[in-house]
Amino acid sequence: MDSLQLYFRAFVILTPPILTEIKSAGALQAQVSQGQSPIGWAVDIIDFKHSHSVNLNDGHSMPVLGFGTHASKEIPKSKAAEATKIAIDVGFRHIDAAYYYENEEELGQALRDKMVDRSVKREDLFYTTKPGEELMPEDANGKVILETVDIRDTWEALEKCKDAGLSKSIGVSHFNHKQLELILNKPGLKCKPTCNQVECHPYLNQSKLLEFCKSKDIVLVVYSALGTQRDPYWVSSDSPYLLEDPVLMTIAKKHNRTPGQVALHYQLQRGVVVLAKSFNEKRIKENFQVFEFELTPEDMKAIDSLNRNFRYSKISFALDHPYYPFLEEY
Template identity: 55%
Template sequence: MSSRQPFVRLNDGHCIPALGFGTYKPIEVPKSKSLEAANLAIGVGYRHIDTAYAYQIEEEIGQAIQSNIKAGIVKREDMFITTKLWCTCFQPELVRPSLEKSLKKLQLEHVDLFIMHYPVPMKAGDNDFPLDEQGKLLLDTVDFCATWEALEKCKDAGLVKSIGVSNFNHRQLERILNKPGLKYKPVCNQVECHVYNNQSKLLDYCKSKDIVLVAFGALGTQRYKEWVDQDSPVLLNDPVLCGVAKKNKRSPALIALRYLVQRGVVPLAQSFYESEMKENLQVFEFQLSPEDMKILDGLNKNFRYLPAQFFADHPEYPFSEEY
């Protein structure tokens, strides 16, 4: 892989670019915007693109990757592409077919990273959010350790280079790590992480197990109405964060990203604007002082913009644990 960005080495020997481009989009944003944003992101220098089956935009991301390869802007080996296994496909026999569907949409022979989207299984079927008559989610009881074994087989088959998880707490990670016959450790745990929820305990735990923490919502999320409480604080308007930004002559967004990078976290930055995408790539051009880092540590309030309350009734709901 060649790119201007530094890399973080994963526990399986592969490398992940130290900043990623997030591609989640809400229902109200047309899919064409995702295609446009992915094209812009690759054009300005992002080589790590994070997507998921559940985002319903894998086709657009695939089009952007292929058009940039055809135009000679990037080579496939320069790109690090992540997608995610959705919770309705946790039955072991559904894992590979789900991945193959994603690969077809992405127009790729393999993805660089394939991760379990949540530790909570839902009933298999045609609906991504299956509901009962009362409008409650139809949850399932598949053991995610059995799902993990199916991910390991996908890696052995060459369909993925690395495998990991998302939204797992430390006890759930521990269950995979202690699983009899474990072949591959998760390379990462992708979780909501930002100055209001700095995940220090989970980060320490992951570092002790050589698991990389990847951060979504690194800038406080895009505040989409369908998922985020509109009364929640706007992270990038935080006066303390803005004060550190002013002192360093950088934007609050760059300070928020740099805070994560300096702690060994791989942030995913999301934007639909080229100027913001370019600016976010400047995160490697400066350093925060130990004093600034301490000030930013003080902003932590273990606050989640995305608490995934729809899973709260499941015994595997990950956020009942402290970390």
């Protein structure tokens, strides 16, 4: 284990087998049995007293506003590190990352630098990662190679990570309600998922999935809350620009806020953990100001009415996989 990893423990999110970079549950279990961490970095999860947090079903807590670190491949990895330092200076204490983003080394150094200069303490940070072993392998024709791995087996491997002290909390991503039930109804289940990270914004408000998760004491964590960064690998070029929606712009003007701040606060007011991603210093500061105002019931109703079940990231390369999560209503 290198020195950066000594600073952190892990919060791990499991993606469905069609998306995970883990080839098999056995590979993950092998790493655990050898005393190796299958993840990059993460944190001891302690309530950050200067920000709002939500209690997880395992007794830990998660700041309700997180900083997203994914960037398209043309953006230098150093930009993610620089933005993370700015985010910490602004007040973010929840950092969302993944092995797939290929910038965890830079993020780890950024976090270490901020601890060394005493901007933040180790125990103040909440770091989320998604474990991996191989990045999107492709065949000779450029088609992503997919495998079918039983979700319950992979979940059991993550439980072993938690038992081994490699993770404080474990959760899932992109799961529909039937996939969540597969885990919840698993014989011998030790740990419920603490959260489910999904795409969610006014055009895809995930109201039914949110209610299901609340009924099971699972926190919904949302990405693409501001629409999307429009990476052509994931998102169609003709997708609508969420932050140019007239309803959001009207509400933003009424509150003397930006449409982005309204979209973020909308999620917080629904009881959702929201991730805000920007590498622009001005916007990072604006995104952290979302606790400074409230939306009226009329505002919330108007934003609710924007829902059109529109998904920016359809993960089309996995459409034919038996675990493709988006064929269910929620």
